[in-house]
Amino acid sequence: xxxxxxxxxxxxxxxxxxxxxxxxxxxxxxxxxxxxxxxxxxxxxxxxxxxxxxxxxxxxxxxxxxxxxxxxxxxxxxxxxxxxxxxxxxxxxxxxxxxxxxxxxxxxxxxxxxxxxxxxxxxx
Amino acid sequence: xxxxxxxxxxxxxxxxxxxxxxxxxxxxxxxxxxxxxxxxxxxxxxxxxxxxxxxxxxxxxxxxxxxxxxxxxxxxxxxxxxxxxxxxxxxxxxxxxxxxxxxxxxxxxxxxxxxxxxxxxxxxxxxxxxxxxxxxxxxxxxxxxxxxxxxxxxxxxxxxxxxxxxxxxxxxxxxxxxxxxxxxxxxxxxxxxxxxxxxxxxxxxxxxxxxxxxxxxxxxxxxxxxxxxxxxxxxxxxxxxxxxxxxxxxxxxxxxxxxxxxxxxxxxxxxxxxxxxxxxxxxxxxxxxxxxxxxxxxxxxxxxxxxxxxxxxxxxxxxxxxxxxxxxxxxxxxxxxxxxxxx
Numbered sequence: 129x130x131x132x133x134x135x136x137x138x139x140x141x142x143x144x145x146x147x148x149x150x151x152x153x154x155x156x157x158x159x160x161x162x163x164x165x166x167x168x169x170x171x172x173x174x175x176x177x178x179x180x181x182x183x184x185x186x187x188x189x190x191x192x193x194x195x196x197x198x199x200x201x202x203x204x205x206x207x208x209x210x211x212x213x214x215x216x217x218x219x220x221x222x223x224x225x226x227x228x229x230x231x232x233x234x235x236x237x238x239x240x241x242x243x244x245x246x247x248x249x250x251x252x
Numbered sequence: 253x254x255x256x257x258x259x260x261x262x263x264x265x266x267x268x269x270x271x272x273x274x275x276x277x278x279x280x281x282x283x284x285x286x287x288x289x290x291x292x293x294x295x296x297x298x299x300x301x302x303x304x305x306x307x308x309x310x311x312x313x314x315x316x317x318x319x320x321x322x323x324x325x326x327x328x329x330x331x332x333x334x335x336x337x338x339x340x341x342x343x344x345x346x347x348x349x350x351x352x353x354x355x356x357x358x359x360x361x362x363x364x365x366x367x368x369x370x371x372x373x374x375x376x377x378x379x380x381x382x383x384x385x386x387x388x389x390x391x392x393x394x395x396x397x398x399x400x401x402x403x404x405x406x407x408x409x410x411x412x413x414x415x416x417x418x419x420x421x422x423x424x425x426x427x428x429x430x431x432x433x434x435x436x437x438x439x440x441x442x443x444x445x446x447x448x449x450x451x452x453x454x455x456x457x458x459x460x461x462x463x464x465x466x467x468x469x470x471x472x473x474x475x476x477x478x479x480x481x482x483x484x485x486x487x488x489x490x491x492x493x494x495x496x497x498x499x500x501x502x503x504x505x506x507x508x509x510x511x512x513x514x515x516x517x518x519x520x521x522x523x524x525x526x527x528x529x530x531x532x533x534x535x536x537x538x539x540x541x542x543x544x545x546x547x548x549x550x551x552x553x554x555x556x557x558x559x560x561x562x563x564x565x566x567x568x569x570x571x572x573x574x575x576x577x578x579x580x581x582x583x584x585x586x587x588x589x590x591x592x593x594x595x
Contacts, residue, residue: 135380135381136421136422136425136471138380138381138382139380139381139382139402139421139425140417140418140421142380142382142384143382143384143404143409143417143421144417146384146406146409146410147406147409147410147412147417148410149410160414161414162414162418177380180379180380181379182378182379182380196384198386204374204377204378204383204401205383205384205385205386205387207370207373207374208370208374208383208385208395208401208403209385211366211367211370211395224391224392224393226392226482226485226486226489226507234487234490236508237483237486237487237490237507237508237511238483238487240479240483240508240511240512240515241479241480241483241484241486241487241511243479243515244476244477244479244480244483244511244514244515245480247476247479247515248474248476248477248480
């Protein structure tokens with residue numbers, strides 16, 4: 129596994145916490161993120177996120193469980209909504225992961241997805 | 253010769269717009285994006301300068317301008333590489349293109365200013381650079397800023413597996429890290445400078461998406477997994493919300509191309525194509541500069557025609573009735589060159 133920059137890991141850990149529907153312990157985050165990653169690294173990142181005030185933690189038995197701080201995020205989300213409502217040329221500067229789709233092409237996409245999955249299994 | 257040099261940029265724009273995207277489609281996307289954007293801008297600027305020079309030949313023949321510039325309008329006309337009607341069309345095109353370019357630049361700068369401001373306002377609430385929208389739409393995009401933000405909806409994050417999530421974040425972050433919004437702006441400006449370059453806009457768009465895909469593949473160490481993540485997100489979106497708002501210009505056929513590219517072997521640098529494109533740009537730039545120098549010679553010749561006429565020496569070619577007005581400033585100055593003699 130290639131080395132990742134600290135900022136990248138922070139975002140990945142935060143994404144894991146958001147994706148979960150309940151608070152996660154450091155061990156759970158590690159499993160959901162990348163089992164090859166050292167536990168101490170995950171703990172360091174979680175501590176940093178806590179200090180930055182984007183996650184919160186609660187006691188869960190003998191360890192802590194972490195969850196994202198929704199209130200702060202809502203503020204940022206509002207900014208984004210304002211941008212998205214904007215006109216087309218403003219939207220032109222935003223780069224989307226997957227853009228507009230047509231249902232007509234679903235078949236082609238499904239085929240490519242199948243191929244990607246089989247290539248992946250061969251590599252394992 | 254001068255006319256050819258002036259028309260060369262137009263030809264280059266046509267070739268660059270039509271062939272550039274096709275020739276670079278299978279090359280490394282970072283190279284393609286750079287070459288298409290910078291080359292497109294260079295071609296656009298050359299064609300803009302060329303239109304300017306052609307338009308100048310029209311303006312220079314107006315009696316008032318000729319008098320103010322102390323040259324003979326008739327002598328200028330005689331030495332001009334193009335007729336007045338062609339020059340007028342070029343002048344009109346120059347005006348149109350200038351307005352279009354100013355409009356595009358202003359709009360783009362304003363749009364980027366807006367996203368930068370939004371990112372600045374979010375600085376406190378999203379110090380990691382990731383903004384999660386707590387809603388059930390499936391969206392993910394990069395918002396340029398200093399630093400920029402990656403925006404993802406919570407529902408999308410929840411539906412992706414470990415690897416897919418990492419691909420998504422790496423892809424969007426690559427857009428921000430490599431300033432992709434400026435490439436998009438560059439392509440739009442090139443297209444405004446010369447409509448023949450319009451095909452560069454979607455081509456650069458695709459190259460930037462591919463660039464981000466390749467960057468994500470490098471980060472997670474697998475190309476096929478990027479293809480899978482793309483396919484999965486596309487499927488999720490097709491099934492979850494058939495009426496997806498067209499936030500970007502990305503379309504499905506583009507997505508299929510991106511997946512295909514990640515399933516094929518890594519792209520190699522097409523050296524010959526790159527060399528040919530760079531060479532054609534250099535030749536055109538040199539030709540445009542040469543045409544500019546030639547225009548100066550024509551102007552100088554028309555200037556000396558005034559002084560020669562006044563001194564009773566050889567009149568300029570053609571009828572000197574409107575251009576060669578007596579002007580004390582130019583009397584007896586300069587050698588008496590006849591237009592066309594020096595080349």
